[in-house]
Every structure is written in structure tokens, then in C-alpha cells.
Amino acid sequence: MMNTMTLNGVEIGFDDQGYAFDGPTLVLLPGWAHDLRAFDRLLPYLRTEHRVVRVCWRGHGPDRTPLAADWGVEEQVDDTIALLDALEVESFVPVSHAHGGWVSMGMAERLGAARVPRLLLLDLIMTPPPAEFTAAVRALQSRDTWRQAREDLLRSWLDSSDNEPVRQHTLFEAGGHGFDMWARSGREVERAYATWGSPMDRLAALTEPRPVRHVFSHPKAPEYDEIHARFQERNPWFSYRRLNGETHFPGIELPEEVAAEIRTLLSL
Template sequence: MIHTITVNGFPCEYVDHGSAGKPPLVLLHGWAQDHRLFRHLAPILARDFHVYALNFRGHDAQLTDVGDFTADDLASDVIGFLDLLGLEQVRFVSTSHGCWVNIEVQDRLADRALGKTVVIDWLMQPFPGFHTQIREGCEPETVVAARQSLFTEWTEGTDVVDVLDHVDREMTWFGVEMWMRACREIEKAYGHWGDPLQRMSVLADRLQVAHIYSQPLADDYRVFQEDFSRENTWFTPVHLPGQTHFPTLENPEGVAKAIAAFYS
């Protein structure tokens, strides 16, 4: 069942799994996604946690027109959600560029934060052409082609029906206006911080992070993260073999196992 509450004056949907007696865990999707990204993962996590799959502002089933908004607004909504439900010592799991929101939430929660969080398939080291794709995704004339170029990279070589359906139907359902907003906010985040590792490093003295990922597939991307981890013990990369940008759909059991191990 999808529940709806009002957070900061806007409708906020969430789906919960598991019993109230278990530790709370909040799932945060990326831009132009919703709780369906976690449809296989959430029931598995519910064995150990009370899981809340939250839909961001403007990402509800009615695609409510809430006007323009930013990633910072989404972070405010997440904290408002925690306050309304009275959730404390929350475990967080976020995906893709929804991870910028997650880390901003950890920053703002300060002493209220658990001190550990999970990020999934967040681009730690932009590949050649990434910033061009994001810049073109901001413009009405090029947004559709730019979006498709990313979709092709994310799903190349897979025949997993859930992944293809998520990209071809669910993500495109949100429309180009949401995609342009997403690209604007992603471009802004990389422009300000350089990359996610620099953003998270600001909280290195009080935040442990596990990065569960499959893409990019190149060996040097794995080596890059492993090298960084040896020098920065707050960061733990967890590589799951897979072909796509969506391990929560491609390998939910593996993702759930990694999350449970990190929070155990």
C-alpha cells in the first residue's frame, strides 16, 4: 500500500515493508524514479529492517505539479518525513544521484545521524563525455537524445526485463521537464563539489559510507575506488558483478546482503 502524507506543504508518498519493531531504513531513489526501483529489494531488506521506500517531491503517482525544486529541497523533505514519522537512528540507502540528497541529509542531521550510510551506483569518477551528456540534458533541444545516450550505457548487454522496463517505461514516464531539472541539479552538484568523494570527505570524521555498485564496468574504476579506500577508511567500495546501472533490480539479493552486512 502507498501511503501519502504532507511534507513541507507537498504530497509525499511512501511504501513501508516489515514490522515497526525493527530498525528503520529509508530507501531514496534517484531523479525520475520512484519506489518501484526497490520492488524486489525492499521485501528482502524487511527481514532485518522496517523499510520505508520514499518518493521524492513531484515523483508521486499523480506527478503532482509542485513547481520547480532543487536537490536541497528534497533533502529538506526527507528530514521533514523523518520528523513527521518520528524516526530516529535511521539507516539510509540511496541510489545514483539521489545520493547527493542522502549526503546532504547526513550533513544536516549532524548528531541525529546514525553515522553510516549506503550509496548505490553513484558515479565517483565521471567518465569522458559525462558532463556533456548532463549539459545536453539541461536543454529542450537535446534532452531526449542525451537521456537516451545514458539509458543505452546503463542497460547495454542486458536482457533483464525489470531493468529494461524501468528505463523504457518508468523513467521516461516522468517526462523531459523532470529530466532537465535533474540534469541541472546534477551539473550543479559536480560543479560545486567536483565529485561525490570530495562531497563525502567533508563528513569523513563522522560518516562511514559503503558504495555498492556495478557500473562503470572498467577495471580501473574498481581499482580507483579500492586505492581511495585504503587511504580513506571511512569509504568502503562493494563491487557486485552486473551489467547495468540498476543493481537493485538486477541483483537485489546481492545488494540486500551487502546492506545487511554493512549495518550489522
């Protein structure tokens, strides 16, 4: 069952399962226009050994009424920290999908390595964004083009896969958002890359480095792995793992493998 809590004047959806007696809580953060159901298949592999808090961003929970005030990544950071404080979560490891990673990195910087000792990023574009991606997030910000841009993104996420759990989530569960939310997602993603250059640059700028692991299936290009390897050489606290998945959603498509990667990160 999804619970809700009113924090910072808005309703935040979440659930809280399992107990962490000897280690940090795992906090699962979805991408834009997705909710905590993105982690339904991963959750059973985690909650027997960890306390797991799954978070919905403001406007992404049971009530999808568009919010009057504007907001973005900084408010997502504020909301998530407020929720974890209210739940009396002390040390925690964010496990974020896609551009939920910007929130993960923002919390890591604000709270420090003692409270956020590690981060796991799932399938985030770690380099400066390709031109076609930049064009897509800009198209999301126009009323004339946002629907086609959303459709194109969905197709790229599925990458012609017929994986039923991924299709179930992307085509049927991840709904209820109109132009307001999709335009905001495009704006905030574009702003994050414009501000930091890339997630790798953002990680390198953290005041306190700590173990970070990127787990991904896309894009399927050897040069992408080479960029990761070079970044790891310069930053030994960083590691990565390419999975043999078909889609942009390894946590749905390959939950057992992702859970193993989380255990690897926690052992570093």
C-alpha cells in the same frame, strides 16, 4: 500501496513496511526520474528484519503535475527529513541509488552521525564526471536535445542487457516525466559535481565521518576499482564492493546480493 503526505507544501509519495526492533530504519532513495518501484525486488530481502521506508521525491509520486516553484537537492533533503520526522523515524541508514546519493550525503551532514550512522550508495559515479556524462546532463537541459539525451542515458543504463526486471522498470515504470523534470535532474546533477568535485570529495568533507559503503557494477574498468582502493586507504571508514551485474541497477538486477551488502554495512 503507495501512501502520500503533504510536507513543505508538496505531496510526497512513500511506503513504510516492516519493523526495526533492534536497529536503524532503512530509507530507500531512488535516482532522479525514478520512483520507489526501483526497490520492489530489494524490499522483500529487507522488510523481514528492518523497518523500510521507500521515498518518492516531490513530483515523482502518484501526481506528476509539474510544480510551479523550482527546487533541487536541498529541497529533496528538506522533504525527506520532514517525512521521516512525521513518521517518527529516529536513527536511519539511507540506501540511495545513483544521484539520490547527494540527498543521502546531505542528510548525513545535516543530521549528524547519531541519527544517520551509516550510508550505502548504489552505483553512483564516485569520481569527477567523465566528459561524456557531463555532456549528457547538459543536453538534458535543452529543449532541443533532451529527448535524445534521455534515450542515450537509458541505453547506457541497460548496457545491452536483456534483464527483464531492469527493462521493466527503466522502460515502463520510470515514466511520466517531461522536459521540466529531466532538465532539472541534469542541472542538479551538474551542480552537485561542480560544487563538490565528486561524491568521494563530498564524503571526505563530512563533519562526522561514519561507515559508508559503495556497491556498484559500472563502469567496468579496473582503474575505477583502484580509485576506490586508494580512497579507502585514506579513509578507513569507507568500503566498496563491485558486483558482477550487467546494468546500472544492482538493486533490481541483484537484490539478494545488495541486501547482503547492506547487512555487511550494518555490521561495521
